[in-house]
Amino acid sequence: MRALLSFVLLLGTAPAVAHAAEPRFDQHDLFTAGSAGYQLYRIPGVVVTNKGTVLAYCEARKSDKGDWGTINVQLRRSTDGGTTWSEPKTISDVPGPKVKNPVAVAKKLGGDGEVTYNNPVLIVDRKTGAVHFLFCLEYMRCFYARSEDDGQTFSPPVEITQSFEAFRPHYDWKVLATGPAHGIQLTSGRLVVPVWLSLGTGGHAHRPSVTSTIYSDDHGATWKAGEIAVPNTEEWVNPNETVVAQLVDGRVMLNVRSESKPHRRLVTTSPDGIGGWTPAKFDDTLLEPICMASLVRLTGKESDKTRLLFTNPATVDARKKITVRMSYDEGTTWPVSRMVEEGFSGYSDMAILPDHTVVMVYERGSVDNQSPYKSGSLTVARFNVEWLSEGKDRIAAAGALR
Template sequence: MKPLLASLTLCLAALASAAEPFLEKQNLFTVGDDPAYNIYHIPGIVVTAKGTVLAWCEARKGGGDWSDIRILLRRSTDDGKTWSAPQSIADVPGPKQKNPFALRLKNVDTTQVTYNNPVLIADKDGTVHMLFCLEYERAFYQRSTDDGLTWSKPVEITATFDTFKKHYDWKVLATGPNHSIQLNNGRLVVPVWLSTGEGGNAHRPSVTATIYSDDQGKSWHAGDIAVPCTDEWINPNETVAIQLNDGRVMLNVRSESKAHRRLVVTSPDGATNWSTPKFDEALLEPICMAGIVRYDHGGQSLILFSNPHNLEGGREGQPEPGKSRARKNVSVKLSRDEGQTWPVSKVLEPGPSMYSDIAVTHAGTILCFYGSSARPGFAGSSLTLARFNLEWLQEK
């Protein structure tokens, strides 16, 4: 009886210690909070080596990608519960000019300055690396050694992208967006997309690649084109990255392909020898940014993925002709086999919901930072932070 009682006691203790599912939401940026900005878009989130949560976005004085845009950051030192006031963190001194390909578009104000596509990486040594673009034409790197309180002077790294011109004569460039990754060997990897600027919004056609640094951001190098633009893989662009447990780097890629699914491609080093791109049938593609992150807690090593899980109308997941793929139904998925299957999928925001990024705190709290609104649109009226645990995600 004693062994039986001991086993029963252990089982009861395990049940008692099991965490209760929870989900909490708060808006970190809302239109109207600051009269200077009428759109908050492109959310990103990362947890530093010291445990500070950094959440950032593009704050726009206008609606379009080429409008007056600043990059704002908020910080949390208590697992994402409370937050500092927004801080502008990207500033390039000196004269600036609009990308010539933007001037081909209607209603582009040549006096407005566009800072775009911020990417942050949490280094294992405590450094926070940041890349951003200016006018979709120039790229910059800066760093913080105090968890985002202050930042170094930005250094231009546009020359890194010139290597791509041997293979793709880009006129428009963009990093990320969202957070990116440091590999186990210390390499920093940042997905990028490049466009010849001849198509819609001067962002199409496009291809996806990566740039990388092996010296903690001091120098940057161009990798290979990971996903070209073809009749099958149409306009690959905004891309997120994760390192798999076998060491490979997997990119999860937005595109405008007719399959209406996310594209996936892998590389042994995050820069070269990319596999043939494949569509992931489980991950719908409403043409919207997504988030991906590893959950490594409690003896579990999982991959979490977030995006609007929606293809409006149609049968068997295919949109009806002429129907738009509405940005709504942001959901979080879980994979236990390194992204091969996604058996868990839970709706986080059933209404209009847009771009998202996802992170995990040192305590194991999952943070999904996403656009939300009462009305459909490309961007929400708020950028919302959802805090929840694995128990909530797996609760049926």
């Protein structure tokens, strides 16, 4: 009897058996070409606020002329993890007269009366709960606004173009752009936003180009320029749209698009996200079809296993086969990968829900089945690590990621 009682007590105190969660993947279109008065929706971004609200945003383009036509920034909110969404809302508006960028005028890119708002970036402030919003006007002015109500409303925009003047002694830019996609907050509280700059003399007035960061140490009140991170050289050709993550040792890593011959992503690190950037290196695993990518941290050093996620079209010659990759060693290797979309697929961004579900917004399909630059939709995909790793990821007790 005592033996039986001891066995029952032992069962009652035994640790729970670990069970992996079921693989999960679903997707639905969020912005559809030709709807609500816009021919195209491009350049997606997504963040998750401290309260778990998902904010998805993009460039809403009145025409298919390209980057210099009439473009607004639109945003949709979800308070149920990306299942249902609010109606689109325009959040870019600078009062007063607008002047077209002279380099666009010289190249006949865009016409009179067309106003280009471009390259939206959101950052969630984990310390204050605010949502920081940066965007550009005519690729030559930069503005900052913020939301104190989880992205429902934003403050009037304040111009911060002066912050970019510190770059001029090193690079006399005529075109500027933030991000696109999201910026990050470091553990120190510093806000870091990747930027790219161009002389505007080359193709589409976006070339030649270099990449860097701007940053704020006072929760967005003021912004300063960092050092040039990746210059334009014979080896590193036109580095531009850049994504960012903080590594578990505190360093800041930039993962950079370029037009370099190896067709691989460029990677550089800094101790503080401002300067001291290491010479850029090509990542042999990360193919580069010359397209924006996404980089986000899934789990950090408090986890049983740190995880970084990266996504872009996994080809060298076309915007298709968009693929998510996972790294357990802070981006040194990418042993896990899974394709999300085989056909036309381009720009993307990712954010992480409180339960570690990944929310990915990406350009999907083509309105003419020919051009990946004319996206059919911006699509939301939601998945967990079990789907991504096909059940081969190490799962913590009771199936929970840590």
